[in-house]
Amino acid sequence: METQKFSYDNGIVRAFLYATIAFGIAGFTLGLTAALMLFYPELPEFLFGTDDTTIQSLRSGNIEGLINTNGAMGFGRIRMMHTNTVVFAFVCNSFFLATYYSLQRLLKTRMWSDALSWFHFWTWQIMIVLSWVTFALGYNTSKEYAEHEWPLDLLILVSWLAFGINMWMTIVKRRVRHLYVAIWFYIATWLGIALLHIVNNLEVPLNFMKSYSAYAGVKDALVQWWYGHNAVAFVLTTPILGMMYYFMPKAADRPVFSYKLSIIHFWSLIFVYLWAGPHHLQYTALPAWVQAVGTGFSIMLIAPSWGGMLNGLLTLRGAWDKVREDPILKFFVVAITCYGMATFEGPLLATKTLNKIGHFTDWVIGHVHLGALGWNGFMAFGIIYYLTPILWKTKIWSVKLANWHFWLGTLGIIFYAVPMYISGFTQGMMWKQFNPDGTLMYKNWLDTVTAIVPYYKLRFLGGALYLTGGILMVINIYKTVKQGTFAKDTAAEAPALPKIGKDRKAGEPVHLWIERMPAILTIGAFITLSIGGAVEIIPTLTIKENVPTISAVKPYSPLELEGRDLYIREGCNSCHSQVIRPFRDEVVRFDGKNGQYSKAGEFIYDRPFLWGSKRTGPDLHRQGKRNPESWHFKHMYNPRSTSPGSIMPRFPWLITNRLDRSEMVNKMKLMKSTFDVPYTKAEIDSANAWADNQAANIVKNIYSQAPDIAKSVEEDKARKGNDFIPMEQREIVALIAYLERLGTDIKTTDVQTASR
Numbered sequence: 001m002e003t004q005k006f007s008y009d010n011g012i013v014r015a016f017l018y019a020t021i022a023f024g025i026a027g028f029t030l031g032l033t034a035a036l037m038l039f040y041p042e043l044p045e046f047l048f049g050t051d052d053t054t055i056q057s058l059r060s061g062n063i064e065g066l067i068n069t070n071g072a073m074g075f076g077r078i079r080m081m082h083t084n085t086v087v088f089a090f091v092c093n094s095f096f097l098a099t100y101y102s103l104q105r106l107l108k109t110r111m112w113s114d115a116l117s118w119f120h121f122w123t124w125q126i127m128i129v130l131s132w133v134t135f136a137l138g139y140n141t142s143k144e145y146a147e148h149e150w151p152l153d154l155l156i157l158v159s160w161l162a163f164g165i166n167m168w169m170t171i172v173k174r175r176v177r178h179l180y181v182a183i184w185f186y187i188a189t190w191l192g193i194a195l196l197h198i199v200n201n202l203e204v205p206l207n208f209m210k211s212y213s214a215y216a217g218v219k220d221a222l223v224q225w226w227y228g229h230n231a232v233a234f235v236l237t238t239p240i241l242g243m244m245y246y247f248m249p250k251a252a253d254r255p256v257f258s259y260k261l262s263i264i265h266f267w268s269l270i271f272v273y274l275w276a277g278p279h280h281l282q283y284t285a286l287p288a289w290v291q292a293v294g295t296g297f298s299i300m301l302i303a304p305s306w307g308g309m310l311n312g313l314l315t316l317r318g319a320w321d322k323v324r325e326d327p328i329l330k331f332f333v334v335a336i337t338c339y340g341m342a343t344f345e346g347p348l349l350a351t352k353t354l355n356k357i358g359h360f361t362d363w364v365i366g367h368v369h370l371g372a373l374g375w376n377g378f379m380a381f382g383i384i385y386y387l388t389p390i391l392w393k394t395k396i397w398s399v400k401l402a403n404w405h406f407w408l409g410t411l412g413i414i415f416y417a418v419p420m421y422i423s424g425f426t427q428g429m430m431w432k433q434f435n436p437d438g439t440l441m442y443k444n445w446l447d448t449v450t451a452i453v454p455y456y457k458l459r460f461l462g463g464a465l466y467l468t469g470g471i472l473m474v475i476n477i478y479k480t481v482k483q484g485t486f487a488k489d490t491a492a493e494a495p496a497l498p499k500i501g502k503d504r505k506a507g508e509p510v511h512l513w514i515e516r517m518p519a520i521l522t523i524g525a526f527i528t529l530s531i532g533g534a535v536e537i538i539p540t541l542t543i544k545e546n547v548p549t550i551s552a553v554k555p556y557s558p559l560e561l562e563g564r565d566l567y568i569r570e571g572c573n574s575c576h577s578q579v580i581r582p583f584r585d586e587v588v589r590f591d592g593k594n595g596q597y598s599k600a601g602e603f604i605y606d607r608p609f610l611w612g613s614k615r616t617g618p619d620l621h622r623q624g625k626r627n628p629e630s631w632h633f634k635h636m637y638n639p640r641s642t643s644p645g646s647i648m649p650r651f652p653w654l655i656t657n658r659l660d661r662s663e664m665v666n667k668m669k670l671m672k673s674t675f676d677v678p679y680t681k682a683e684i685d686s687a688n689a690w691a692d693n694q695a696a697n698i699v700k701n702i703y704s705q706a707p708d709i710a711k712s713v714e715e716d717k718a719r720k721g722n723d724f725i726p727m728e729q730r731e732i733v734a735l736i737a738y739l740e741r742l743g744t745d746i747k748t749t750d751v752q753t754a755s756r
Contacts, residue, residue: 007489016097023089030082044073072136076571094380095239108494112169123159138569178515185242192234200227217603226277233273257314268304274532279350283581285600298350305343327402331382338374360615363424392484405469412466423455550601559691563738577612591622622743630706695728
């Protein structure tokens with residue numbers, strides 16, 4: 001048969017390689033910054049030359065330098081930038097790098113459209129940069145791994161569709177009969193992320209940079225963690241498995257250990273994963289049957305996950321001498337080992353016994369980073385070291401430097417994960433300890449915080465080692481590129497693919513037939529992916545009894561709505577949860593007055609839900625009326641003035657910023673018209689007067705409780721004249737209104753009645 005000549009596009013591969021490296025270093029640096037702020041919360045003051053520590057400095061104007069950052073250095077915003085850079089910029093770009101290289105060679109054809117390849121590249125990188133800008137400015141939805149506001153959600157969707165069309169059309173024009181296992185995972189990844197992204201990000205825009213979730217409370221929590229857990233599955237797992245199935249055999253020069261195991265691994269993994277999301281919501285107000293289903297399928301995940309791990313490691317049978325010499329294979333081996341550890345630990349954390357100890361603690365942080373740093377990071381590093389010499393037709397500049405990177409990265413993972421495990425165990429046990437007389441042993445939350453600060457410092461050391469290894473990689477790759485010669489196109493030839501019949505041939509194995517029928521493979525994968533989410537989500541969204549209402553729970557006032565949006569803007573849910581689980585220690589600690597855990601009906605007006613995933617600070621679901629207004633004022637200005645030893649960062653810009661109320665009435669109208677929140681026409685028409693009265697009462701209480709604040713504000717007024725912003729019009733007052741509202745609707749009798 002006559003062969004056809006064509007070329008592989010290396011230019012797009014090079015672009016994604018550079019993007020992976022650049023954003024990897026950026027993501028690690030942002031993570032290290034966030035880690036530093038957890039034991040050195042004064043970092044913004046240090047960077048901007050501000051060191052005042054008391055409320056009296058309002059008179060002197062010493063905080064202007066810090067105020068001018070307007071919160072861009074706030075921990076919540078930095079954390080969002082870090083997680084999204086690692087997930088969407090580093091890991092996704094490494095996936096695109098691997099896909100654009102391997103897909104062409106596996107299918108023996110150039111990508112269908114060079115223009116679409118570059119459209120995908122630039123729209124994705126623009127999305128990442130815009131994410132940094134919007135998060136730094138405080139525009140976010142608060143949803144874990146999905147904080148982008150709706151214009152960026154649309155940009156992600158457009159870019160992802162471009163990638164999918166290009167991938168699919170390349171498969172159509174292939175010169176091979178069967179699709180290799182790596183491509184199965186690429187297809188499932190594309191389908192899974194598209195499904196998750198669309199369903200979770202259904203939202204109603206208020207304006208160009210503000211929207212509200214289509215779901216509320218418990219329903220929003222279920223959809224978000226169906227997305228959140230499966231973002232781990234289809235961003236941080238299935239694409240990396242596809243990369244493993246291609247690059248591991250290539251680097252080791254060995255065939256995949258078991259074709260049959262690959263089939264079982266693929267179909268069982270994509271089926272089971274979509275059921276497991278509710279294990280993030282154990283003991284919450286989520287319906288119990290959904291929690292149970294999530295736990296069961298999470299435990300089942302061990303089997304397919306370890307099937308993939310064993311298939312990867314056993315591919316190296318007979319090649320262990322090469323592993324000792326080759327840093328690329330060392331990266332791959334540790335990556336797959338970390339995958340196996342993380343996918344064993346995840347199901348354990350999903351069990352109720354361990355979940356009640358580990359959830360909301362640093363154990364989860366250690367678990368997540370074992371996967372991100374070890375599995376995702378080391379696979380990406382190995383592929384970068386593998387591809388660079390091939391693309392530039394040279395040898396790696398320094399094998400010794402690559403080995404140094406490997407050992408520094410490995411030590412970094414150990415120094416990161418182990419302290420977080422110890423910290424998580426410490427937190428989980430301290431929170432639950434009682435004295436013989438029935439009182440909490442560690443009633444002061446700060447006792448449980450100061451006990452783990454040394455582990456935060458060790459975690460920072462681990463992150464620094466990991467980043468240092470990444471910097472060595474940059475040097476090594478730069479030197480390799482400089483000494484080599486890049487070929488934008490690689491000439492190739494292969495025979496044309498004969499016409500493929502759709503019918504299954506006699507004696508042909510079913511899966512072999514599916515492999516040569518991409519449409520059937522894709523449809524089968526989509527159905528397999530959809531079952532779990534449909535079974536869990538549809539009944540919860542449609543059966544009213546799953547989320548019973550409580551008559552005492554009322555909508556937020558207009559000022560409280562504004563305060564809630566400020567809470568979201570600053571990423572406060574990164575450190576504070578807003579759901580009390582039915583544990584003795586939690587109801588005593590967080591709701592000492594009523595002693596009640598959170599019920600589903602309490603969250604019906606919460607768009608988005610704010611249950612959080614980490615308790616660096618205490619739960620706030622019943623925070624209202626627990627502290628005076630002046631305490632909140634001083635606490636936001638400098639937490640250490642009210643809570644000595646606190647690691648919470650300062651929020652002085654809230655003290656001085658004017659509250660933007662231009663959309664306040666429109667927010668209420670949107671809640672009424674779209675979500676049927678029971679605001680009356682009179683309440684909407686009088687929204688500004690309602691907000692003015694509530695703000696005036698809060699300020700009156702602040703001044704009566706803290707005359708020093710009143711004096712400072714008067715002096716500030718005298719100094720600024722016409723530029724002075726009345727305290728009633730400042731952001732801090734709206735935030736206090738929201739915090740003081742939390743949990744105040746509920747009385748013991750109300751909750752007991754609702755729970756019958």
